[in-house]
Amino acid sequence: MTSTFTLSRSITTSVRVAAVAVAAVSVLLAGCGKKDEKKAASQTAARVNKEEITVHQINHVLASQRGLAPEQAASASRQVLEKLIDQELAVQKAGEQKIDRDPRVVAQVDAARREIIARAYIEKIGAGAPKPSPEEIKKYYDENPALFRERRVYNLQEIVIEAKPEQLDDLRTRLQSSKDINDFVAYLKANSVKFGANQAVRAAEQLPLARLESIAQMKDGQAQFVPTSRGAQVLVLVSSRSQPVDEDRAKGPIETYLINERKRKVIEDDLKSLRSAAKIEYVGDFVPTAKPATAASATEVKLTKSPLTSTPASAPEPILPVQPASMPTGTTLEQGIKGLK
CATH class of the missing domain: 3.10.50 (Chitinase A; domain 3)
Known part of the structure; x- marks a missing residue:
């Protein structure tokens, strides 16, 4: 297991559609426990047949778009909503055709779920890395x-x-x-x-x-x-x-680099600890050979x-x-x- 988790680029459109459906259902379920139904209703951005697309979903997509200027937020939100509507229509049609039950789709959606959960854990562990002190930044500058x-x-x-x-x-x-x-x-x-x-x-x-x-x-x-x-x-x-x-101009880049190195080390040590505590058995062709x-x-x-x-x-x-x-x-x-x- 490595510290970086990547999705295959070959995931089909139907898989991405199914993944959106999973995310949409999660958002809807998260809102079910709210007592203020009027407030929850205000989070609805559109209804596609019987399904809702929420502001939370739009904000989640916008959060991944770096460098978005505040004045562009409104137009970007509308564009995202239109894409989510198209996706929801595809999800609904896929459900009618039982595409979401296709073994390949189920396997790839499960892989996506595993990646998201594992990445969230990795990010949580890395967030605990301490920031370097001014003395450590100066030391790195002097030693390199x-x-x-x-x-x-x-x-x-x-x-x-x-x-x-x-x-x-x-x-x-x-x-x-x-x-x-x-x-x-x-x-x-x-x-x-x-x-x-x-x-x-x-x-x-x-x-x-x-x-x-x-x-x-x-x-x-x-x-x-x-x-x-x-x-x-x-x-x-x-x-x-x-x-x-x-040295003055180098402080910022050095601090960023040292923080990321510490995150990498914290994550690496944590994964080593998890491996040492787990029972891992390689089978068949996957049995490692010494080189x-x-x-x-x-x-x-x-x-x-x-x-x-x-x-x-x-x-x-x-x-x-x-x-x-x-x-x-x-x-x-x-x-x-x-x-x-």
């Missing part, structure tokens, strides 16, 4: 100069190579003996080694944190050779420029600064993600620092 005080923007080239483990030593040696990256690429082509090339400009916070320290130590024109599960990656630092972020761990070591190589001709990738494994997986989605240091430029 590559992200702030010594922050750089990197012009990087990478070559993704398909190779067998026994070929890696030869490739590493060949890279070290090459006069420049173009010479190494020529060797790959001459020996029919499959590879792909990529080039990108990335700020420090856009790189994986696990690689940032080693990349920050590179000088312009140097390269790294890193073994991968499918071969190797050669990362070339073509050029870089200094673009530091001072030997292989540590990838990077080799730094000095090269001249030569542009790399772009080559179509046969099996790309980019290490320059637009959004680093090592930082929490939606609230990264990358986003915060971009806003400070």
Whole structure:
């Protein structure tokens, strides 16, 4: 069980319709215990045949629309209501045709219910994470100069190579003996080694944190050779420029990042505790098998600064993600620092 729960994008329209029906019924049931019937009636936005669509349902949809200006609320509410009316009509028709009893629909609605409940639990656990103190924020700033005080923007080239483990030593040696990256690429082509090339400009916070320290130590024109599960990656630092972020501007992004890291840790620890207390038995093909761990070591190589001709990738494994997986989605240091430029 992981800390993130995702729904399959392949859920059919009928499933979404059925899910709306479940939500609508929940809202209606929640209002049944109210003593003030007139007040409850005032929450009705529309009636579709015998079923009601409530203001609560509209507000629930609006709450998920970020950045909605106050002056747009009225028109947005009407648009949402019209969509909910269409959905309710589809739900009613689906009920007449017994689509809601289709085993596939029942299974997917149950999966949606499980995801919603599990996500709510995860969010509740994460909400208990403490905020970082000013001292902790300053400490993070001081301990990560590559992200702030010594922050750089990197012009990087990478070559993704398909190779067998026994070929890696030869490739590493060949890279070290090459006069420049173009010479190494020529060797790959001459020996029919499959590879792909990529080039990108990335700020420090856009790189994986696990690689940032080693990349920050590179000088312009140097390269790294890193073994991968499918071969190797050669990362070339073509050029870089200094673009530091001072402590005052970094406080907000650091606080956001540390809060999310703490939430992740709290959730991770809680799930580990739940797993240790539960009886989990894997069966059949799902019985885990031990795999030997292989540590990838990077080799730094000095090269001249030569542009790399772009080559179509046969099996790309980019290490320059637009959004680093090592930082929490939606609230990264990358986003915060971009806003400070």
